[in-house]
Amino acid sequence: MDNWTFGLTMIVVGMGGTLLTLWILSLLMTILKKVFPYKKEEGKEV
Amino acid sequence: MTEFSITTILLKTGFFHLTAGHVIMWLIGGAFIYLAIAKDFEPLLLVPIGFSIFAVNFPLAPLVGEGNLIYLFYHYGLEWEVIPCLIFLGIGALTDFGPMIANPKTLLLGASAQLGVYITFFGAILLGFNIKEAASIGIIGGADGPTCIYLTTKLAPHLLGANAIAAYSYMAMVPLIQPPIMRLLTTKKERMIRMKQLRPVSKLERILFPLVGTVVIILIVPDAAPLMVMFFVGNLFRECRVVERLLKTSQNELLNIVTIFLGLAVGSTMVAEKFLKPQPIFIFFLGLVAFAFSTAGGILLAKLMNLFLKEKINPLIGSAGVSAVPMAARVSQKIGQQADPKNFLLMHAMGPNVAGVIGTVTAAGMFLAMLK
Numbered sequence: 001m002d003n004w005t006f007g008l009t010m011i012v013v014g015m016g017g018t019l020l021t022l023w024i025l026s027l028l029m030t031i032l033k034k035v036f037p038y039k040k041e042e043g044k045e046v
Numbered sequence: 047m048t049e050f051s052i053t054t055i056l057l058k059t060g061f062f063h064l065t066a067g068h069v070i071m072w073l074i075g076g077a078f079i080y081l082a083i084a085k086d087f088e089p090l091l092l093v094p095i096g097f098s099i100f101a102v103n104f105p106l107a108p109l110v111g112e113g114n115l116i117y118l119f120y121h122y123g124l125e126w127e128v129i130p131c132l133i134f135l136g137i138g139a140l141t142d143f144g145p146m147i148a149n150p151k152t153l154l155l156g157a158s159a160q161l162g163v164y165i166t167f168f169g170a171i172l173l174g175f176n177i178k179e180a181a182s183i184g185i186i187g188g189a190d191g192p193t194c195i196y197l198t199t200k201l202a203p204h205l206l207g208a209n210a211i212a213a214y215s216y217m218a219m220v221p222l223i224q225p226p227i228m229r230l231l232t233t234k235k236e237r238m239i240r241m242k243q244l245r246p247v248s249k250l251e252r253i254l255f256p257l258v259g260t261v262v263i264i265l266i267v268p269d270a271a272p273l274m275v276m277f278f279v280g281n282l283f284r285e286c287r288v289v290e291r292l293l294k295t296s297q298n299e300l301l302n303i304v305t306i307f308l309g310l311a312v313g314s315t316m317v318a319e320k321f322l323k324p325q326p327i328f329i330f331f332l333g334l335v336a337f338a339f340s341t342a343g344g345i346l347l348a349k350l351m352n353l354f355l356k357e358k359i360n361p362l363i364g365s366a367g368v369s370a371v372p373m374a375a376r377v378s379q380k381i382g383q384q385a386d387p388k389n390f391l392l393m394h395a396m397g398p399n400v401a402g403v404i405g406t407v408t409a410a411g412m413f414l415a416m417l418k
Contacts (some may be wrong), residue, residue: 003171006281038251
């Protein structure tokens with residue numbers, strides 16, 4: 001595989017993998033928000 | 047019987063072995079110390095790095111040879127991968143993931159801000175660096191010093207000094223590098239977008255996040271485990287609120303101690319014979335390219351997401367995916383307020399800012415998986 005092809009492959013695979021990984025994490029955090037909703041009595045804020 | 051002569055004694059001093067290269071490195075070390083003290087450029091790192099550069103460029107001084115003092119910091123701290131991981135413990139203990147947990151979409155902005163990492167990797171290969179060198183240069187775009195040092199030590203240790211200096215220098219220059227790119231890629235109307243106040247985040251969510259993050263990241267990118275484990279255990283110390291002593295040590299004494307050793311060890315790699323070559327100039331140029339494309343990547347994904355979202359994201363927070371925490375978030379706030387003085391973007395920008403740390407480690411894990 002020449003440098004151009006390898007570099008472009010890495011951009012696609014690497015960027016895609018990074019986006020996919022963090023997207024999965026964001027999905028799980030969204031599910032957790034629904035499973036464990038914030039209760040006002042906690043008085044906690046961001 | 048050993049013969050002593052004036053000549054023998056004089057030859058054991060450094061004067062007769064001093065070269066122009068040594069003096070140039072003194073000036074380079076001095077320049078970093080100046081930038082750190084006079085211009086407040088990442089002083090916690092650049093003071094020890096600058097002084098270490100200065101110190102290790104004295105001829106005959108037993109500092110960097112095998113078994114010598116600073117070599118031991120480098121060997122046991124960096125080659126054994128201990129120091130970057132301990133720094134990540136401290137960073138995790140200092141990081142508030144609340145803004146990110148409140149708006150999980152910002153994780154994507156942290157990921158997209160790694161665009162500069164991969165584009166610079168590609169550019170470095172075209173410039174003649176080998177694949178491992180190119181990866182270690184590309185990670186500069188993640189704006190994450192410990193990750194840059196960790197990856198470079200594993201893949202291209204001979205570039206450690208140049209890469210670390212480039213990474214920390216550009217991190218300090220984020221307020222100079224990012225604003226022109228942010229203005230170029232956004233319209234005034236976009237910069238004025240106001241975002242809804244972030245929802246409160248429960249203590250349980252904050253505790254579960256490091257656990258969930260560990261599972262996801264390490265299952266997908268196992269090579270990122272050393273950094274991510276330390277990062278998330280530090281964050282768990284912070285969020286569980288039952289280990290105050292461990293938390294305080296992680297945030298303060300431990301972090302400060304390893305920072306000292308990190309600076310001295312990184313600076314010690316910049317000896318004249320290895321550093322004074324054309325490569326560091328290319329690395330400095332490529333580091334700037336990496337930062338620029340990472341900034342652009344975060345902004346462009348935010349604009350793309352706005353095509354599909356009902357509640358729009360201010361694209362300025364995308365640039366905060368460059369994980370120079372919290373400086374990049376402050377830059378988003380500042381540029382946003384230039385367009386609308388009553389627009390407060392700081393907490394919104396902290397989401398992608400801290401997500402960018404995870405994104406950079408994930409990118410490093412990808413490189414290690416493919417290139418180690």
